[in-house]
Amino acid sequence: MxxxxxxxxxxxxxxxxxxxxxxxxxxxxxxxxxxxxxxxxxxxxxxxxxxxxxxxxxxxxxxxxxxxxxxxxxxxxxxxxxxxxxxxxxxxxxxxxxxxxxxxxxxxxxxxxxxxxxxxxxxxxxxxxxxxxxxxxxxxxxxxxxxxxxxxxxxxxxxxxxxxxxxxxxxxxxxxxxxxxxxxxxTAPAKTSKVASQASNSSDKAINNPRPALASLENVANKKVSMPAARKDVEALVDSLDDLSFVSESRVRCSTTGHEMKADRDTILAYTTGKRYLKARRLKCSFAQYAPMFVSHPDEANSDMLWCNVTESAIARDRKRVEAHIAGPKYQKELPLWRAAEAAKKKVEEEAAQRRAVRVEAAKKRRLAVATKESADVKNNERPAKRVAIDRSRE
Incomplete structure (x- = not known):
């Protein structure tokens, strides 16, 4: 023990x-x-x-x-x-x-x-x-x-x-x-010291290299001025070519090839000077003499074909094939009928345009009559009030 x-x-x-x-x-x-x-x-x-x-x-x-x-x-x-x-x-x-x-x-x-x-x-x-x-x-x-x-x-x-x-x-x-x-x-003081050092460095940089606030405002103003100028250049370029059109505010479409691109001047110039567009443009212009009987194919996938409005058939973009089709019996038989239908269609469109113009003119007259009547009623309603005011002033 x-x-x-x-x-x-x-x-x-x-x-x-x-x-x-x-x-x-x-x-x-x-x-x-x-x-x-x-x-x-x-x-x-x-x-x-x-x-x-x-x-x-x-x-x-x-x-x-x-x-x-x-x-x-x-x-x-x-x-x-x-x-x-x-x-x-x-x-x-x-x-x-x-x-x-x-x-x-x-x-x-x-x-x-x-x-x-x-x-x-x-x-x-x-x-x-x-x-x-x-x-x-x-x-x-x-x-x-x-x-x-x-x-x-x-x-x-x-x-x-x-x-x-x-x-x-x-x-x-x-x-x-x-x-x-x-x-x-x-570890926490180290982080805070690191953050403080970064803040001090940023403040030193700001003091040594102050940001030019006026310069930034001038840049914004220059951008606002340059954007309308660039837009005007793009619109002028699109208007100069008949096969270019605006799909939206920022997209442009070529009806000859069906290609869509950005609404930018450099982009449009690069495309319109390319081989594909120039080739399609030449083909379209070479068959322009056959219009309106022969036009571009409505299907964009068949851009190498023409469409005959007389016979309603597709023809290859070849001058010999087009001339052979024109000399054919089917085309010669359907051509007068197509011209008569086109003339009647044109006449109907002209009559419709005239009727539309008459309706527009009648509508304008009615609106003018209603406006004059309302103005007259307003004047009539204002006169008694003035007279009552004058009578009270005399009393």
């Missing part, structure tokens, strides 16, 4: 880092568990392994602290006398170094300095562990480009026996500088 109580007190006096190292080394529980949980598991481990449990705990702590506290953490006073040989077998070199350090006061002073440096190493390692936790949290909350740089720190190796034989040869372990802490909260 006394031995178990002493072990419990020794483990309770252990630091957080030592308990975590024991939990990882002996696989007691998770390394980030609470100290009370690790302590309970360590005591359970000692009770489950009465033969070699203490030796394993000592070896683990010796590997962590370099043998400085290997004989004072877990061992009891009774075990010091009974298991000294085992401790010497496990840590022979460390025991010899301790005996030599006890003989001289200078060695004690160097050992104190070494323990202080070890404590500093422990603090720096604990600091690095806290930094790793902060980096794990910031990994989920911050973007990949703002990942904190984690500097891995190697555990200080235990000093060799050669260096601990004499007090003059004892060397102080160099205290490693603790790495800078970078938590996930540091």
């Amino acid at each position: 006394g031995e178990g109580h002493t072990n419990a007190l020794a483990l309770e006096s252990a630091s957080r880092r030592e308990l975590q190292f024991l939990a990882k080394e002996l696989q007691l529980c998770r390394g980030n568990a609470k100290s009370d949980v690790i302590l309970s598991h360590a005591l359970q481990f000692l009770s489950d392994n009465p033969s070699d449990g203490e030796q394993r705990v000592l070896a683990a702590l010796a590997a962590l602290t370099g043998g400085a506290r290997s004989t004072t953490l877990v061992t009891s006073p009774v075990d010091k006398t009974t298991s000294s040989r085992k401790v010497k077998v496990v840590n022979g070199e460390q025991a010899e170094a301790k005996l030599t350090s006890e003989e001289s006061p200078a060695a004690d002073q160097s050992e104190d300095e070494q323990s202080v440096s070890v404590d500093e190493v422990e603090m720096s390692e604990q600091h690095a562990h806290e930094q790793e936790k902060a980096a794990a949290l910031s990994k989920h909350n911050s973007p990949a480009k703002n990942k904190p740089v984690i500097v891995k720190k190697a555990i200080a190796a235990p000093p060799k026996t050669d260096e601990l034989e004499t007090p003059e040869e004892v060397k102080k372990p160099e205290a490693t500088p603790s790495p800078p802490i970078k938590s996930h909260t540091s």
Whole structure:
């Protein structure tokens, strides 16, 4: 019971880092568990392994602290006398170094300095562990480009026996500088500073190179002036060619080839000077003498054909074929009938135009009569009012 109580007190006096190292080394529980949980598991481990449990705990702590506290953490006073040989077998070199350090006061002073440096190493390692936790949290909350740089720190190796034989040869372990802490909260100020720097740069540019506001207004005015001018040029070009017409405000169509294009002067000039348009134009003009009996085919897919209005049939765009068709008996038989029908149609259209003109003129006269009548009624309605006003003024 006394031995178990002493072990419990020794483990309770252990630091957080030592308990975590024991939990990882002996696989007691998770390394980030609470100290009370690790302590309970360590005591359970000692009770489950009465033969070699203490030796394993000592070896683990010796590997962590370099043998400085290997004989004072877990061992009891009774075990010091009974298991000294085992401790010497496990840590022979460390025991010899301790005996030599006890003989001289200078060695004690160097050992104190070494323990202080070890404590500093422990603090720096604990600091690095806290930094790793902060980096794990910031990994989920911050973007990949703002990942904190984690500097891995190697555990200080235990000093060799050669260096601990004499007090003059004892060397102080160099205290490693603790790495800078970078938590996930540091990313927000970096972003704000970046935004602030960008804003300052933009303001400097604006000051150094001010925008010419008047120049931009002049450009807008020039565009507004140039657009009507360009539109007038396009309209003049379309009017100069009889087979071009506006489909919409921004599209132009060629009736000779059925091609549609953008209402742009350069685009129209490029098309009208092309081989396809010139060839189609020549063919159309070469058969213009045969109009109105022969016209272009109404189907745009058959642009290489002509349409005969007399026989209502398609003819190839070939002068010999057209002349042969004109000399044929069918064409000669249908030609007078077609001319009579065209004359009658023309006469009907003229009569319809005359009737339309008469109706328009009669409608104008009616509107004029109604307007004059309404104006006369307005005048008649205004006169009594004036007379009443005059009578009241006399009274």
